Amino acid sequence: MKRRDFLKVCLAGGAAATFGGACGTARAGGSFEGYPDGMGVLVDTTRCIGCRSCEAACNKEQKMPEPKKPFDDMSVFNQPRRTDETALTVVNRYEVKESSRGQMYRKQQCNHCNEPACLTSCFVNAYTKTREGAVIYNGDICVGCRNCMIACPFNIPGYSYSSAFNPLVKKCIFCYDTRLKYGKPPACVDICPQEALTFGHRKDLIKTAHERIRETPDRYYDHVYGEKEVGGTGWLYISSVSPDQLAMDTSLGNEPIISNVKEFLGTVPMVLSIWPALFSGIHLLATRNKDHHDNDTSTHTPGQEDGTP
């Protein structure tokens, strides 16, 4: 290899390394614990009676299509449901062994994580965690790779597969555009007749939750789900039974999802910076005293080909 070519390779490698390094620093930020004034909602499942009025309010506020079964039809509880393109929040019923009530309800929607997996997995940055604590979505740039749905540890985002020309991710946005931005609680909280949902600053809600548990320890299982799970979520749950009995995943750990990915992301700048020099070096060693085809073969005479040592 000519020295000039070697320099060219090194230069290209250096440029690549700079680019990779820039990405690397952007990625290597420490874990983010949420905006100080981020809002949240405390869900007290001991108060929920499964009236589904939150579902109805959400449907109206977000201008969703009319559901197949009306919101006063309680037969929907016979099957566990998940959020999808037609429902940004659903209430499910759970048969609980130890509770005296036997049946409990839990509303689910986007939990508005402090460090959302959907946001960190999105390659066009369609998601934003706002100062108010909402995780919102920009449908104008979404490509539809659905990586966010793979990444979400709570299986929340739905996709409007039925749309051929403008399919989008559908998930709860904390009523950001119509309410949260103006300091108002989301529609579901507003309508709840049981005050099962409490809107407030996330910091305060954590205190409230622990106070309720301390004041009436018989009523609650001592855990605030969402305080620490996957780096903390904006929506918090307290309950009379352990979270797993209400189908809340207890195996998620307290690290944000992106922590699992950081080991790989750390190797990226290394590969970008080391490989060019390594492989150019190997090339120099491997082709020492040999023809190496760097230039067009026509520049060599046949005799020079394969001048093996």
Add this chain to the structure above:
Amino acid sequence: MKSLISLGIKTVDSHEKEPGRPWTLTEKLLLGLTPQQYLLQAVRNPFNWFLAVVFAIGIPILLGRFVFGLSWVTHSSNDYPWGMFLGFGLFAMVPLSSSGFQMGTACEVFGRHDLEPLERIGLLNGLLGYFFAVVYLLADLGQPWRLPYPMVVSFGPAAVLFLVAWHVSTYLSVQVAEVSTSFFEWIGFPAGKRAVRKITLGLTVAGIILSTLHQGALGALFTYAPGKVHPLWYSSSFQWLHFFVSSLPGGLCMVIAVSTIASRTMTWRCDERFRQNLDRLTVSIAKGAAMGLATYLTIKLIGIAHDNEWAYLATGWGAWFLLEIGAGVILPLGLFAYGIRNQKLPVIRFAAFTTIFGVVLNRVNTAMITFNWKLPYREIPHWREAVICLTIFCIYLVVYRFILYRLPILYQWRSQEEPALAHAPARETQHTMPAEPIAVPAYRSRLVPETEKA
């Protein structure tokens, strides 16, 4: 085609049909046949009838997907957002296409010019594999017309997929450049070929970097779903290594598989150099693949040990995992060892196909079969989804065959203007001398200096 050649038809393998009379482009496209002869050989090939049936059913469904939306061809699952298009199309096609960078590296960086008869097919296999992985992706994306968005409209640099998008698109252009030399020879544009040859080393090294990272990145995509991928297929620390390392034997075995199929089904297109070297090079490449498999098996076991997942082996998922490792890794490894030692080429070729099966099974397992293992139900893809997968795969085969029939991939272009190529046979005879070929891209760095000393 065979029978036509026996009738004295001359195939296109140089610029001039006869001295002073160059082939026209139409003649080149028709392989030097008259239109009637061309149609006749196409109709006589039974495989074309199979393709016709697939396309008759598949193409309308493929078009329908873009008119009626994804819900028409898939089960619109929110729990399994990635179905067969990605699980098979993207995640399996990409590792099987690592042949491009490996053959390029072996020939251009490590100076293993004896592998050159298979270099171009390795590069082409890489290019087409990536290209069709992107085609599968386009079928899967909700809004495929927005595919360039991560490049030009909005950046999400913290996302692994961002890296995949950039690297796959950059690498596609690198591969187009690498394969373009064959095209320039065929079309008759030697200046273009010389220009590309000058930057070959740079392209090849760029190929190694981009391949290492995005093969790994495809694995790292699943580290976003630690609770969803079954622990036996998941490893936060090693996921990217598992995907990268398994892509090495996957790509090499594709070279063996494709060259085997080509040498059987288009013998007329393979020249002497290809035919005479095929068996020897197959053994060389098999050695590389065997070392890759051995490494893969080791780090797979390290992955289990690292997260202490041995207990899962006793479950039903564990049995499935052991089947994947047994049939897709250990079996071909044993076959390779036996085949290489005893120079049994059928055994080696069978092992190569088994390896490919193993790599595909691993990707489909990670992306679909064991995904959401905690959920009570498993998603069975819609039949239309399967038909589209088959259709795109058949388009891939057609394009592959179209190029192999024409471009100088399996044969060398005979060219008067470039005397350098004329002495190529002499180079080979010299090169057959080293009796112990070594062919392990990943390990060659260690091995090459030793053999150079010898």
